[in-house]
Amino acid sequence: MTVSALTRPGERDRLVVKFGEIDWVFGLALFLIAGTGALMLFSIAGSSWEPWAAKHLARFTFCFLLMVTLAMVDIRVWFALAYPVYAVGLLLLVAVEAVGDTRLGAQRWLSIGSFSFQPSEIMKLGIVLALARFYHSISAERAKLSWWLLIPAAMxxxxxxxxxxxxxxxxxxxxxxxxxxxxxxxxLSWRIILGGLAAFAVAVPPFVLFVMHEYQRQRVLTFLDPESDPSGSGYHIMQSMIALGSGGVLGKGYGLGSQSQLNFLPEKQTDFIFATLAEEFGFVGCVSVLALYAAVIFMGLRAAYVSHSHFGRLAAAGTMATFTLYVLINGAMVMGLAPVVGVPMPMLSYGGTVMLTVMIGFGLVMSARVHRYAEITSGKGSLL
Incomplete structure (x- = not known):
């Protein structure tokens, strides 16, 4: 489409139709989650918009507008960009190995002037797009059980x-x-799935003992017995569980959480913000927020279901799988049901990189919904 074509009445009408096809209830749920995050960040900063709450709202506003813009992009454009995005992400990960910045003992960042970013965030989207495009181009029989599995396994x-x-x-x-x-x-065939799960269960103990770094191994041991070192490696989990338990059914009240307000709870604005929510709003507050997350996941999967293209279905479902894993892993981590691995609660936690990645993914999900009748020919991203 040329720039001049955008001025034609027919094209304007089509953009209006696309705009109306976006799931605005989905958008409302996102606003409610991000708004709750801003309220919690305002609270734990001592009833101040700085240094977290104002930036959180500004970032979400920008990312929401970006999501709406990306939702208008034809799903066939996403299809055409799938392998290039994956390739760029892979090259940047290799670049991290060569010239990446090292912070706190981890080499995860690339810097361009004063700007730094983690290429692994690009790969979260790249792997979804690339695998969705790959499986769009092969038959159901090949996807079920054959040597073709080696290709996505390598990818x-x-x-x-x-x-x-x-x-x-x-x-x-x-x-x-x-x-x-x-x-x-x-x-994928259920025989392969069950075999893979069995192999994973067998591989976990030697992986923990011989492959993990010492600090990672300590996280697993701390998860199994956090009380063994309550003031050291078990401090994060212990303080989180204290915050969760002290909130009770209705919580201590907004701005009255002792664990967060008195800085006993570490990473209260990022990884453990859900514990802060539990302390101030209790079980009812936690269930309410989790219900919003469940609604977002349901509506996202519904968008995947209505897409007529295999690529659209898999890309949207894969994006929602990433989002679901964020919620499950962070929730389990905060409750002491999983080791602390530094996964934030999306849109509730403070942080721009994860929010940007998640909202770009939601742009893809909404594009799959808006362009659900688009036909994608195998191996081509043609817009004709």
Whole structure:
């Protein structure tokens, strides 16, 4: 489409129709989650918009507008960009190995002037797009059980190993589980799935003992017995569980959480903001926010379901799998049901990188919904 074509009445009408096809209830749920996050950030900063709440709202506003813009982009454009985005993400991960910045013992960042970013965030989207495009181009029989599985396994395994080597085990797990979800949704045989789960169970103990870094191994041991070192490695989990339990049914009240207000709770604005919510608003507040997350996940999966193209279905479902894993992993981590791996609660936690990645993904989900009748020919992203 040319720039001049945008001025034609027919094209303007089509843009209006697309705008109306966006699921605005989905958008409202996102606003409510982000708004709750801003309220919590305002509270834990001592009833101040600085340094977190104002930036959180500004970032969400920008990301929401970006999501709406990306929702208008034809799903066939996403299809055409799938492999290039994956390739760029892979090259940037390799660049991290060569010239990446090292912070707190981890080499995860690339810097361009004063701007720095984590290429692993690009790969979260890249792996979804690439695997969705791959499975769009092969038959259901090949997706079910054949040597073709080696191709998506390699596409997934290379970035996972690169991210794990940084080391960033939490992100590596997130990418691996997202890719695995897409492979399963594409129609993988249950024999392969059950065999893979059995192999994973067998591989976990030696992986923990001989492959993990010492600090990662300590996180697992702390998860199994946090009270063994309550003032050291178990401090995060213990303080989080105290905050969760002290909130009770209705919470202590807005701005009255002792664990967060008195700075006993570490990373209260990022990884453990859900514990802050539990302390101030209790069980009812937690269930209400989780209900919003469940609604977002349901509406996102519904958008995947109504897409007529296999690529649209898998890309939207894969994006929602990533989002679901964020929520489940962070919730389990805060409750002491999983090791602390540095995965934030999306849109509730403070942080621009994850919010940007998630909202770009939601732009893809909404594009799959808006362009659900678009036909994509295998191997081509033609808009004709």
């Amino acid at each position: 997934l395994g290379v970035p996972v190993l690169l991210v794990a080597h940084q080391p960033d085990l939490g992100t590596a797990m997130l990418i691996a589980m997202t890719g695995g979800a897409i492979i399963v949704l594409a129609g």
